[in-house]
Amino acid sequence: MKxxxxxxxxxxxxxxxxxxxxxxxxxxxxxPLRMSDELKETMEKGIICDLNEGHAPYRPRYIVPDYxxxxxxxxxxxxxxxxxxxxxxxxxxxxxxxxxxxxTSFPVYIGNLDTLLEPFMSDESKDYESLKRFFIHIDRTIxxxxxHGNVGPKATKAGQLILRVQRELETSIPNLTMKVNGDTxxxxxxxxxxxxxxxxxxxxxxxxxxxxxxxxDYGIVSCYNGLPIGGGSYTLxxxxxxxxxxxxxxxxxxxxQALPMAAKLIxxxxxxxxxxxxxxxxxxxxSFLVREHLINKDKFTAMLGVIGLAEAVNHFYDxxxxxxxxxxxxxxxxxxxxxxxxxxxxxxxxxxxxxxGTNQKILLHAQVGIDTDEGASPGCRIPIGxxxxxxxxxxxxxxxxxxxxxxxxxxxxFDETVERNxxxxxxxxxxxxxxxxxxxxxxxxxxxxxRITGYLVKRSEIEKLRQDQQVxxxxxxxxxxxxxxxxxxxxxxxx
Amino acid sequence: MKGCINxxxxxxxxxxxxxxxxxFFQGCNFKCLYCHNPETIPFYSVxxxxxxxxxxxxxxxxxxxxxxxxxxxxxxxxxxxTANYDFLLATVKLLKQEKIHVLIDTNGFVExxxxxxxxxxxxxxxxxxxxMDSGEHICLTGVSNDLVLASFETLLKMGKLTEVRTxxxxxxxxxxxxxxxxxxxxxxxxxxxxxxxIRFRRHGVSEAGKxxxxxxxxxxxxxxxxxxxxxxxxxxxx
Numbered sequence: 001m002k003x004x005x006x007x008x009x010x011x012x013x014x015x016x017x018x019x020x021x022x023x024x025x026x027x028x029x030x031x032p033l034r035m036s037d038e039l040k041e042t043m044e045k046g047i048i049c050d051l052n053e054g055h056a057p058y059r060p061r062y063i064v065p066d067y068x069x070x071x072x073x074x075x076x077x078x079x080x081x082x083x084x085x086x087x088x089x090x091x092x093x094x095x096x097x098x099x100x101x102x103x104t105s106f107p108v109y110i111g112n113l114d115t116l117l118e119p120f121m122s123d124e125s126k127d128y129e130s131l132k133r134f135f136i137h138i139d140r141t142i143x144x145x146x147x148h149g150n151v152g153p154k155a156t157k158a159g160q161l162i163l164r165v166q167r168e169l170e171t172s173i174p175n176l177t178m179k180v181n182g183d184t185x186x187x188x189x190x191x192x193x194x195x196x197x198x199x200x201x202x203x204x205x206x207x208x209x210x211x212x213x214x215x216x217d218y219g220i221v222s223c224y225n226g227l228p229i230g231g232g233s234y235t236l237x238x239x240x241x242x243x244x245x246x247x248x249x250x251x252x253x254x255x256x257q258a259l260p261m262a263a264k265l266i267x268x269x270x271x272x273x274x275x276x277x278x279x280x281x282x283x284x285x286x287s288f289l290v291r292e293h294l295i296n297k298d299k300f301t302a303m304l305g306v307i308g309l310a311e312a313v314n315h316f317y318d319x320x321x322x323x324x325x326x327x328x329x330x331x332x333x334x335x336x337x338x339x340x341x342x343x344x345x346x347x348x349x350x351x352x353x354x355x356x357g358t359n360q361k362i363l364l365h366a367q368v369g370i371d372t373d374e375g376a377s378p379g380c381r382i383p384i385g386x387x388x389x390x391x392x393x394x395x396x397x398x399x400x401x402x403x404x405x406x407x408x409x410x411x412x413x414f415d416e417t418v419e420r421n422x423x424x425x426x427x428x429x430x431x432x433x434x435x436x437x438x439x440x441x442x443x444x445x446x447x448x449x450x451r452i453t454g455y456l457v458k459r460s461e462i463e464k465l466r467q468d469q470q471v472x473x474x475x476x477x478x479x480x481x482x483x484x485x486x487x488x489x490x491x492x493x494x495x
Numbered sequence: 496m497k498g499c500i501n502x503x504x505x506x507x508x509x510x511x512x513x514x515x516x517x518x519f520f521q522g523c524n525f526k527c528l529y530c531h532n533p534e535t536i537p538f539y540s541v542x543x544x545x546x547x548x549x550x551x552x553x554x555x556x557x558x559x560x561x562x563x564x565x566x567x568x569x570x571x572x573x574x575x576x577t578a579n580y581d582f583l584l585a586t587v588k589l590l591k592q593e594k595i596h597v598l599i600d601t602n603g604f605v606e607x608x609x610x611x612x613x614x615x616x617x618x619x620x621x622x623x624x625x626x627m628d629s630g631e632h633i634c635l636t637g638v639s640n641d642l643v644l645a646s647f648e649t650l651l652k653m654g655k656l657t658e659v660r661t662x663x664x665x666x667x668x669x670x671x672x673x674x675x676x677x678x679x680x681x682x683x684x685x686x687x688x689x690x691x692x693i694r695f696r697r698h699g700v701s702e703a704g705k706x707x708x709x710x711x712x713x714x715x716x717x718x719x720x721x722x723x724x725x726x727x728x729x730x731x732x733x
Contacts, residue, residue: 390506391562418508420733423567427514428506431565495508 016143017474020105027054032280033272039265047243048266050273051236051305051370052103057277059101059287061303064219065294066230067111070096077288086120086127090134097142100289104474106144108222109232110174114151114159121157131158131165139171145455145475146222152179153207155188163195163202170199172449172456172473177220180433181207186426193422193429193442197414200443200451206433213405223368223454224439225407228357231299233406235273238367239266241339242308242376245315251335254316255342263346270302270362274354299357303406304347305367308376309336310383327382327396337399340364340380344403358405366400366408368453371481378453379408387492390428398435409439411451415495419444445493452479452488459489498582500555501535501547501574505562511598511621511657513567516559520576520583521547524604525636527625529662529707531699535574552586559595568596568618577605577613584609587616598657603646604638610646611653619657620650627676631668651684660691663715665708674718675725682726689729690722 007013007021033055042048053061071089074080078096083089093111100107121127138147151159166176178184178192184207192202203224210218210226217229227233244262248254277283278297289295310326317324317332326332344364351360366379377383380400387393390412397410418424429440441451448458457479461471465480482488499521504510507517522538523530530536534546541549559569569590576583576599583599590597599613600621614620624643626632632640650656659681663670674692681688694715695707715732722730 391565394565415508420731421508421512423513424506424508425514427567428565431514431563434564494506 012468012470014470014472020474023105024052024054027056027058030056032056033276035269035272036265039269042262042265045243045247047240047247047262048269049238049240049370050269051238051367053235053237053273054103056281057235057273058281059103059283060232060234060277060300061103061236062108062221062225062227062233063100063102063289063295064109064221064227064229064232065096065100065111065289067093067116069230070292070294071116073292075288075292077292083120086117086122086130089117089120090130094134094137097138101287102146104144104146106142106147108146108148109219109227110138110147110149112150112179112219114156114162115154118156118158121161124157124161127158128161128164131161132169135165135169135171135174139169139173140472142173143473145172145175145457145473147173148175148177148219148221148223150177150179150220151192151202152188153181153184155185159188160191163191166195166201167198170447170449172458172461172475175223175456176202177205177224178202179205179207179210179220180429181211189426189429190422193425194419196442197419197422197425197444198447200441200447200449200456203409203439203441203451204429206438208433209401209436209438210405223407224409224441225303225365226405226438228299228301230294230296231301231357232295233363234277234300234302234354235270236303236305236365236367237266237270237273238305238307238365239263240308240376241306242311242315245312251316254312255338259339259342260346263343266304267347267350267352267362270304271352274302274352278354297354297356301355301358301406302352302362303365304362305365306340306343306380307367307369307373307378309339309380309400310377311375312339322386325386327386327388327393333396333399336380340400340403363406364404365406366404369482369486371478372485374485377486379404381410384487384491390494394428394432394437395435398432398437401436401438404438407439407454409441409454411441411443411453411491412494413491414442414444415493416444416446417495450489452482453486455479496582496585497541497549497551498579498586499539499541499544499547500550501532503548503555503558505558506565507570510570510572510600511568514565515568515570515598516562516566517570517572518555518576518586520571520573520579522578523573523575523602524578525575525602525638526703527636528667528704529635529664529695529700530704533699533701538578552582552589555586556589556593556595559590560593568598570598570600570621572600575602575604577601577609580605580609584613584616587613591616601646602636603643605642605646607645607649610649614650614653614655617655620655621658621660622647622650622656623660623662624673624677625662626668627673628669631673635668647680648684651680651688654685656685656688658689658691660693662693662695663710663718664695665710665714667707670710670714670718671721674722678722678725678727678730686726686728688727689731690727691731691733692718692722693733
């Protein structure tokens with residue numbers, strides 16, 4: 001962590017980035033959490049990582065406000081009446097976004113925008129201009145790519161206009177997901193595909209899997225996290241399976257000893273962070289979002305992330321050939337699933353008292369990594385550089401999706417020929433969903449906006465930062481690190 | 496039964512609408528100057544075939560089933576797949592038994608009785624019309640286009656024509672008169688059949704095509720407008 005003077009004297013950070021960095025330093029100067037030496041040691045080894053969540057959780061990591069309720073009632077605290085026109089609706093939303101906390105201090109969920117705005121649609125060309133201004137405002141003020149909006153699963157006029165705006169603006173913010181189910185018309189999905197090839201969004205979420213898990217009301221948030229609407233996730237702590245595997249001699253020791261021990265430590269740490277947040281921080285006693293029922297403690301959950309499954313498996317199976325690796329070797333893939341199944345069981349056996357949004361269960365999350373990670377691929381992904389042919393890849397990946405309600409998914413880079421045949425990607429998405437895949441992301445090889453791991457960054461902005469130029473959005477630095485350490489811009493080209 | 500298969504691409508975005516597995520048969524009865532895959536032209540006996548794979552219809556069908564549920568169907572291409580008629584027919588029949596959508600990508604140089612038999616099973620055909628003038632056709636491919644034009648009419652009549660394509664050249668053939676004639680024939684029989692105009696590119700082309708010229712972008716656009724004016728509903732340019 002940088003020192004106070006280093007932050008405030010920086011020539012690269014913007015004023016806003018400095019204020020946020022200073023707030024993090026202040027938070028980290030106190031140590032209210034009870035942490036065992038064993039936990040601290042495991043964290044120092046990088047096996048457990050709190051992803052820069054800070055030493056004193058005073059707001060949930062991910063907040064998923066009930067925006068339809070906000071539309072219906074306005075806000076007493078913000079002195080806003082329910083909107084009657086599109087411009088009023090957009091203005092109210094932009095105001096509320098500035099008051100939705102998160103770990104980055106920027107909102108990670110901005111609503112199921114098409115269904116939210118459809119009632120206000122009137123004149124197409126005027127509405128388009130209003131939506132365009134709205135999205136420019138978001139991109140220039142919510143300067144963090146973990147901000148995520150949803151569209152679908154119903155096709156709407158508002159949804160079409162929102163996608164058209166994305167194609168015109170080609171911004172990295174907000175991230176966008178299209179929910180897709182059996183009733184979503186192909187034409188709407190193809191509209192989404194054409195948009196994704198141009199500007200790396202939307203991704204596609206399998207609504208038929210997510211909806212029953214969250215009894216209907218869920219949002220796709222931050223990178224690709226499924227979370228209950230009107231709640232969110234208190235915290236996300238992750239386990240590095242690759243590093244854990246390196247501490248063990250064989251598979252049996254890994255499964256029978258190391259994994260249960262690490263799970264116990266990480267679950268304990270998640271519970272301790274929730275305890276401080278709920279019982280001591282007074283967040284739920286001081287937020288107007290709670291008072292106005294836009295969020296409710298009863299709808300929160302917590303997330304346990306994993307990274308480096310591929311490398312953990314390869315630790316036991318690598319014999320120097322690609323054929324021995326995760327993604328190529330059926331036995332290695334089976335062992336990978338056994339690891340996740342075991343962890344899933346350990347997590348399900350635990351009752352986390354404040355996770356009332358998910359029946360007191362913590363949710364598994366395939367974490368996409370952070371910029372400094374090396375030697376551990378995101379979640380359950382096959383490492384970049386080792387990607388098998390697409391069909392094999394998708395089938396291998398799909399088997400892990402059922403374990404991760406709070407997010408998992410691969411990112412594919414497509415050749416420009418796909419732009420002339422979006423049905424090609426439609427077939428791939430539908431096939432994947434049929435096999436139980438819950439999430440799919442793609443971008444076109446020529447796009448400036450690219451999906452780094454879960455979030456979006458412009459390649460042109462990464463280049464600016466490489467030349468020590470100041471950039472508006474804080475996630476550009478993360479994208480540059482992820483390219484330096486994980487070569488994310490070198491994904492296999494699919495055609 | 497066995498056949499020589501030069502290559503199989505499990506997922507292809509460029510061989511029909513949607514995602515399709517594409518099978519390249521070895522051997523072609525044309526020797527097009529602009530051929531992008533000249534290695535697929537020679538015919539081999541199964542015993543002598545070293546460059547690709549010797550496969551049975553069962554093996555091809557199995558490979559297609561492996562790609563499910565991601566592909567919309569299979570496109571059989573070449574080389575010229577109809578030049579290996581018995582093997583092609585057996586493959587098409589087997590794929591259809593498995594309810595797999597089948598398109599045949601052909602140069603149309605095939606006896607009409609064989610084409611009609613194939614069309615009983617295949618869902619559609621993508622036909623190349625390289626030149627309307629027979630002299631030009633011989634110059635470009637080495638053979639006359641009589642059979643090609645017969646196939647064009649047969650497939651139009653049977654409603655099995657999925658797409659027609661013409662490679663537009665900057666010289667050697669009068670692309671304008673070919674596009675004019677082909678688009679009129681499409682419009683008269685079924686204007687809904689898409690017509691694809693492919694701009695000649697050098698990629699993969701052998702020494703034989705070194706004097707061919709890449710047409711101007713403006714010519715492609717002009718020919719597209721011509722085809723539209725002649726009544727073709729969908730004109731795709733590449």
